[in-house]
Structures are given as structure tokens and as C-alpha cells.
Amino acid sequence: MAEVLVLVEHADGTVRKVTFELLTAARRIGEPSAVVLGAPGATAAMKDKLAEYGAAKVYAGESDDIDAFVVAPKAEMLAALVADKAPAAVLIASTPEGKEIAGRLAIKTSSGFITDAVDVDSDGVATQSVFGGATIVTSRVRTGTPILALRPNSVAATVEAGAGEVENLTVSVSEAAKGARIVDRVVEDKGSRPDLAEASVVVSGGRGMGNSENFSLVEALADSLGAAVGASRAATDAGWYPHQNQVGQTGVTVSPQLYVAVGISGAIQHRAGMQTSKTIVAINKDAEAPIFELADFGVVGDLFQIVPQLTEEITKRKG
Amino acid sequence: MNIVVLVKQVPDTWAERRLRDDDKTLDRESGDAVINEIDEYAVEEALRICEAHGGEVTVLSMGPPRAVDTVRKALAMGVDKAVHLTDEALHGSCAPQTSLALATVLGTLDYDLVICGSEAVDARMSAMGALLAERLGVPQLTGARKVEIDGSTVRIQRQTENGYEVVEATTPAVISVMEKINDPRYPSFKGIMAAKKKPFTTLSVADAGIDPATVGLANATSEVVGFTPRPPRQAGQVVNDEGGGGVKLAEYLASQKII
Numbered sequence: 001m002a003e004v005l006v007l008v009e010h011a012d013g014t015v016r017k018v019t020f021e022l023l024t025a026a027r028r029i030g031e032p033s034a035v036v037l038g039a040p041g042a043t044a045a046m047k048d049k050l051a052e053y054g055a056a057k058v059y060a061g062e063s064d065d066i067d068a069f070v071v072a073p074k075a076e077m078l079a080a081l082v083a084d085k086a087p088a089a090v091l092i093a094s095t096p097e098g099k100e101i102a103g104r105l106a107i108k109t110s111s112g113f114i115t116d117a118v119d120v121d122s123d124g125v126a127t128q129s130v131f132g133g134a135t136i137v138t139s140r141v142r143t144g145t146p147i148l149a150l151r152p153n154s155v156a157a158t159v160e161a162g163a164g165e166v167e168n169l170t171v172s173v174s175e176a177a178k179g180a181r182i183v184d185r186v187v188e189d190k191g192s193r194p195d196l197a198e199a200s201v202v203v204s205g206g207r208g209m210g211n212s213e214n215f216s217l218v219e220a221l222a223d224s225l226g227a228a229v230g231a232s233r234a235a236t237d238a239g240w241y242p243h244q245n246q247v248g249q250t251g252v253t254v255s256p257q258l259y260v261a262v263g264i265s266g267a268i269q270h271r272a273g274m275q276t277s278k279t280i281v282a283i284n285k286d287a288e289a290p291i292f293e294l295a296d297f298g299v300v301g302d303l304f305q306i307v308p309q310l311t312e313e314i315t316k317r318k319g
Numbered sequence: 320m321n322i323v324v325l326v327k328q329v330p331d332t333w334a335e336r337r338l339r340d341d342d343k344t345l346d347r348e349s350g351d352a353v354i355n356e357i358d359e360y361a362v363e364e365a366l367r368i369c370e371a372h373g374g375e376v377t378v379l380s381m382g383p384p385r386a387v388d389t390v391r392k393a394l395a396m397g398v399d400k401a402v403h404l405t406d407e408a409l410h411g412s413c414a415p416q417t418s419l420a421l422a423t424v425l426g427t428l429d430y431d432l433v434i435c436g437s438e439a440v441d442a443r444m445s446a447m448g449a450l451l452a453e454r455l456g457v458p459q460l461t462g463a464r465k466v467e468i469d470g471s472t473v474r475i476q477r478q479t480e481n482g483y484e485v486v487e488a489t490t491p492a493v494i495s496v497m498e499k500i501n502d503p504r505y506p507s508f509k510g511i512m513a514a515k516k517k518p519f520t521t522l523s524v525a526d527a528g529i530d531p532a533t534v535g536l537a538n539a540t541s542e543v544v545g546f547t548p549r550p551p552r553q554a555g556q557v558v559n560d561e562g563g564g565g566v567k568l569a570e571y572l573a574s575q576k577i578i
Contacts, residue, residue: 070459070477070486071449096437096445096462096478103446104453106415112540113414115444125544130443131336136547143540179458179492182477184485195480201577225578243499244478249332249440250356250498258577268333275552279575281568292557297571301560309565314578317569 002030002088003057005081007074007101008050009093010038015046017198018093020157022150023053027160028122030088033057035081037066037074043166051164053157058164063171065178071097072177075104077169082109082145089124094149095197102149111144118154118255118276126150132249132272152198153255188242196228196245201258202277204230204247205240206270208263208284208303212240217307218262224314230254230274232264248273263303266291283307320374320468320490323428324365325421325435325447326358326393328386332440342536343543344411345441347383354389357436359503361496362393364466365434366504372468375399377428381409381420394514395506401517402428406524411536414442418450423529424522425455431490432473437462437497448495458488461495 004026009016019034026032034055036043043060050058061077078101082090090105092098099115106113117126124146128137141147196202203225205218215231222229231241233248247254249272259277264270266282266289274280275294282295283303292298299306330336331351339346365376378393380386381404390401404424412420425433433455438445452459460466463475464483471490476483478497506514524531532538558567572578 070461070484072452072459075453095480099445100449100459100461103414103418103444103450106540107418107450107453111415113446114541115446129549130546132332134336134549135338136549137338138544138546139541140544141541176456179452180460180486180488182484183474183487185479186476186482186485188482197480243497244480250438258572272332279577280552280555281571283564283568287557287559293554294552295557296552296555296575297568298555298557299560299564299568300557301564305562306560306564306568309563310568311565313566313569314572317573317578 003085004030004032005078005085005087005090006032006034006055007078007090007092007098008034008036008046009095009098010036010042010046013042013045015049017157018152020053021152021155022091022093023050023055024157025120025150025155026091027054028120029124031056032162033059035059035061035078037061037077039064039067047164047166051162052159054160054162055164056162058166059169060166061169061171063173065171065173068182069173069178070180070182071100071104072179073173074101075108076174076177077171078105079108081169087145089146089148092147092149094151098149102147106147109144111147112141113147113149114139114141115149117148117150120148120150124148129276132268133275151253151255153200193222194226194228196230196252197254199228199254200256201225201227202230202247202254202256203227203260203262204232204264205235205262206232206264207234209235209240215241217304221260221262221307221311224311232270261291262307264291265289266294320368320372320431321429322365322369322374322432322434323377323379323425323430324361324393324398325433326362326378326380326389327355327439328352328380328382328389329355329439329441338543338546342411343546344536352385354392355436355439357438357496357498360498360500361434361436362396362398363501363503364496366397367501368432368466368468374431377402379421379424379428380404381417391514392506394517395511396504397510399517401519402522403519404522404527408524408531408535411539412534413539413541414444414446414450415540416534416538418447418454420527420529420534422451422454424527425451433493435495437495448493452493455493458492460486460488460492462497463494464497464500466494466500
């Protein structure tokens with residue numbers, strides 16, 4: 001069966017959920033091989049998990065140089081592997097960095113690439129949701145090796161045992177790939193909440209929150225659901241919540257199982273970032289707010305009454 | 320510090336956007352077209368760097384004839400001169416082809432930095448900065464929310480999901496900027512008048528020395544197979560809060576087995 005390369009997304013020694021989604025999607029096209037690019041020793045802790053989701057091989061590209069420079073070393077490693085293995089496709093997570101790796105890899109291998117795919121079939125035809133979710137597009141790569149970046153949360157990961165045979169790669173990062181050196185990594189307060197793009201539940205606050213202090217209501221509700229916290233552009237522009245939490249056309253696109261919109265009117269810019277969510281619920285004082293056109297369940301009323309009550313009820317039900 | 324700033328004209332996201340039925344490319348003609356919003360931040364950053372460190376800012380745009388409005392907007396903001404790459408042969412070019420065309424023109428310009436926005440709101444591939452760094456063989460400083468210049472050293476804060484990385488390179492380099500890196504200025508009346516007198520070069524594919532076999536829809540590395548409008552979401556249930564709205568919402572979530 002044709003080999004399909006899957007670039008492993010990992011953080012702090014753990015495989016990220018999107019990787020299992022990529023491996024699941026890769027099995028439709030051929031036999032997945034996981035590619036771990038990271039610091040020395042990175043692969044050992046992850047290989048069993050990768051095999052569980054179908055990785056026949058696990059390529060270990062380990063070097064301190066890989067994480068020391070922006071994107072280029074990873075694209076270079078993958079390009080060498082594509083030249084060597086001639087895979088049927090390469091699957092990468094459609095994250096900001098994943099898209100950049102996909103792009104550079106496409107140029108290095110004279111291939112086409114597709115980003116933000118929400119599905120992929122056995123022929124490598126990708127489905128995308130464009131214009132803020134208003135249009136569904138199918139597209140394919142015509143040149144070289146199909147390089148497909150798949151949006152997190154789009155494919156349900158399923159287990160299927162693979163051999164998980166580790167093959168060590170020789171790493172030599174070229175001088176050309178060492179142009180942009182990462183000299184420091186700064187973690188800003190993130191707390192224990194899941195990553196916005198990957199979370200299965202997202203609770204977002206908007207203009208109706210009124211100020212930054214009131215976002216504690218959104219955070220409490222999010223924590224009761226194990227959710228990530230988002231914000232509308234109105235709220236981030238007002239400085240009530242950090243910009244990186246913005247959901248919408250110019251922010252993060254999310255597609256969780258549940259999206260809770262609190263005090264968000266649902267302007268087209270916001271809808272573009274969340275309308276492919278599986279279930280949408282909304283709380284807003286204005287019954288005419290366009291968010292209610294999208295919502296599976298909406299409550300018209302004062303969020304300052306409803307949200308604490310909802311949080312309390314969820315906490316009670318979870319016991 | 321000479322800078323080339325890239326801008327793109329995109330269909331207004333407030334209007335309805337569509338693909339063309341004939342060749343399945345983005346319809347760039349029917350609706351309102353505006354400068355890609357994040358590109359205004361790129362222009363502003365370029366202007367600020369040159370105001371602080373000297374040098375000249377050139378705006379470069381690839382797009383249909385009407386994209387001249389977008390280029391003029393950058394000139395009105397204070398950019399010194401403009402290059403507009405426009406040719407029917409470029410229609411339907413994919414991202415790798417676009418990066419090749421832009422890199423070919425950049426090769427004829429004098430730059431220490433190339434600055435672009437991190438994402439265009441039409442295709443949303445967020446990769447042009449990376450593609451150009453690859454094509455030009457220069458460092459990739461993308462996703463910048465802050466840029467500092469110290470001689471020929473450029474240091475950025477690269478946004479990550481839980482904070483940022485400090486990334487350093489020496490010029491020449493490609494930077495892509497995030498929204499919120501600055502507050503873009505509005506063109507003044509004086510700026511708009513002055514823009515009309517600034518050097519403006521219009522290039523065809525032949526003028527730019529781009530091989531027509533490397534660009535355009537027929538040679539694109541990827542293609543749209545088909546498209547359909549998303550079926551509208553089924554209207555849900557909306558209730559008025561009469562004191563128990565939060566409980567009702569929890570009951571709904573429980574009925575859907577979400578909690």
C-alpha cells in the first residue's frame with residue numbers, strides 16, 4: 001500500500017490530538033508513516049501512541065537544530081523524506097506553523113498544497129469550507145506530491161493498530177535553513193484551558209460582556225465545561241480579552257462540538273470563525289441578534305443572570 | 320533600510336463572496352474590493368521602520384487592473400513608490416505560482432526587508448511570507464506582533480498559541496505581521512493628493528521576465544474540483560429568559576448528551 005507521511009504535532013513530549021485525526025485520514029489514502037521532528041529523545045515517548053492510530057513506521061528526525069529555527073528545518077527534513085520515500089501524500093495540521101511548513105515543502109518538492117481542509121477522501125481530494133463557511137469547496141493537488149493541511153477537529157480519530165516501527169533519520173540542517181533563530185520562548189498566562197483551535201468546547205464572550213472583569217463569568221462557564229475561552233473582535237479590540245483568543249474572520253477559526261456565544265451579536269466576521277461548529281448555543285439580550293439564526297438553542301435575556309445559573313447547573317449535574 | 324511591502328486587493332468580507340461558475344476561481348470583479356485589512360498593518364510597520372531608520376518604502380501588488388486602487392491607498396498612507404504586477408496570464412495562479420511571480424519582481428527591487436500581512440481574507444492560506452522566504456532564500460520572520468531593528472539585526476515577537484517566540488535574523492529577511500502590531504494611519508488629504516504624483520510602475524508578465532508557463536490557471540499546482548453553497552443551518556429553538564434560562568440551557572445540553 002502507498003505510504004502517506006503524517007507530520008506529528010507534539011508539545012511537551014505529548015502527541016497532540018490533531019495528529020490522531022491526521023493518521024485516521026491518512027489511512028483512507030494509504031499506509032500512514034508518522035514523522036516526528038523535534039529535540040533528541042522526542043520519539044521514544046510518543047511512538048506507542050502513534051502506532052495505536054495506525055502508524056506503520058515512525059520516522060524520528062531528532063536534533064536541537066530543528067526547534068532552534070523557524071519552520072525551515074522542518075520543511076527541509078520533510079522534503080528529503082518525500083524525495084526518498086515518494087509518498088502518495090503528506091498530511092500536516094492546518095495550524096499557523098503547519099500551513100507554513102506545507103507551503104515551503106510544496107516549493108521544495110515542486111508540489112501543490114491545500115490548507116484548511118476539513119475532510120479528505122481516498123483519492124486525496126480535499127474539502128474546504130471557504131468565505132467564512134458559506135461555500136463548500138472540493139479541491140485537489142495536480143502537481144507533484146499532494147500536501148494537505150487538515151484543520152484540527154475535522155476528522156474523528158479512530159484507533160487501528162500499526163506496527164510503529166521506528167526508523168531514525170539523519171539530520172543535517174543546512175545553513176540556509178538557519179536564518180531565523182528562535183532566541184527565546186515566552187509563555188503568557190494560559191492557565192490549564194485547552195487550546196482554542198483544538199478544543200472540543202469553546203465558550204466565547206463579546207461586546208455584551210461590557211468590560212474585562214466580566215470575562216471571569218465566561219471563564220467560569222468554560223471551566224465548568226472543560227472549554228477553551230474565545231472572544232469576539234469587539235471584545236478583543238476593546239482590550240477586554242487577549243487578541244490571540246479572537247474567534248472570527250481575522251482571528252482563530254474554530255469548529256468544536258459545542259460553541260457557546262455569550263453576549264455576541266453574530267456579525268458576519270464572527271460567524272466566519274465559528275459557524276461550522278457542531279452545536280451552537282447563544283445567550284444575548286437582543287432577540288433580533290443574528291447569532292440566533294445560527295443557534296441550535298438560544299436564550300434571550302440578561303447574560304449576567306443566565307451565565308452564572310448555567311455554570312452552577314452544569315457543575316451540579318457533573319456532581 | 321529599504322522595504323518592499325506587499326498588499327493584496329480582496330473582495331470585501333462584508334459583501335457576499337463567490338467563486339466563478341466558468342473557471343471556479345474567485346470572482347474578483349462583481350463585488351466591492353478592498354485592501355486586505357492586515358496589509359494596512361504591514362504598510363504602517365514599513366512606514367514606521369523607515370521613519371525611524373531611514374530608507375524608502377515600495378509597495379508591490381499582484382492583481383487585476385482594479386487593484387490599482389489598493390496600491391494607491393498604500394501610496395496615500397505614505398509609501399514612496401509603487402509596482403503593480405498585472406496581466407491576464409496571472410489569472411487563477413495558485414499560491415506557489417504567485418510566490419514565484421512576486422519573488423521574480425522582488426529580485427529586481429532593492430530591499431532589506433519584505434513585509435506582508437500574515438493572511439489574506441480571501442484564500443486564508445497564511446503562507447505567503449513563508450513561501451517568499453523559501454523562494455528568496457532569506458530568513459522567515461513570520462507571524463510578527465512586534466518588530467525591532469538594530470542595525471542589520473531584526474528581532475520579532477512571533478505569535479504562538481500560548482505566548483510568543485523571540486526570533487532573530489539579519490537582513491535581508493521577510494516579515495509577516497499580525498493584526499494589532501500597530502494602529503494603521505488613515506491617509507490624509509495631502510497624502511491622497513501626493514500619491515497621484517508618486518512613481519508608479521505597471522508590469523506585465525513579459526515586463527517582469529516571468530515565464531508565462533509558470534503562472535496562471537492552466538498551470539496551477541492545485542485546482543478546485545467543485546463547489547456548493549453550504550446548506551443553511553436549521554433554525555433552532557430560542558427561549559426568553561424568565562428566571563430559569565440558565566437551567567433550560569443546561570437541560571438542552573444534557574438532552575444533546577453534551578453534558
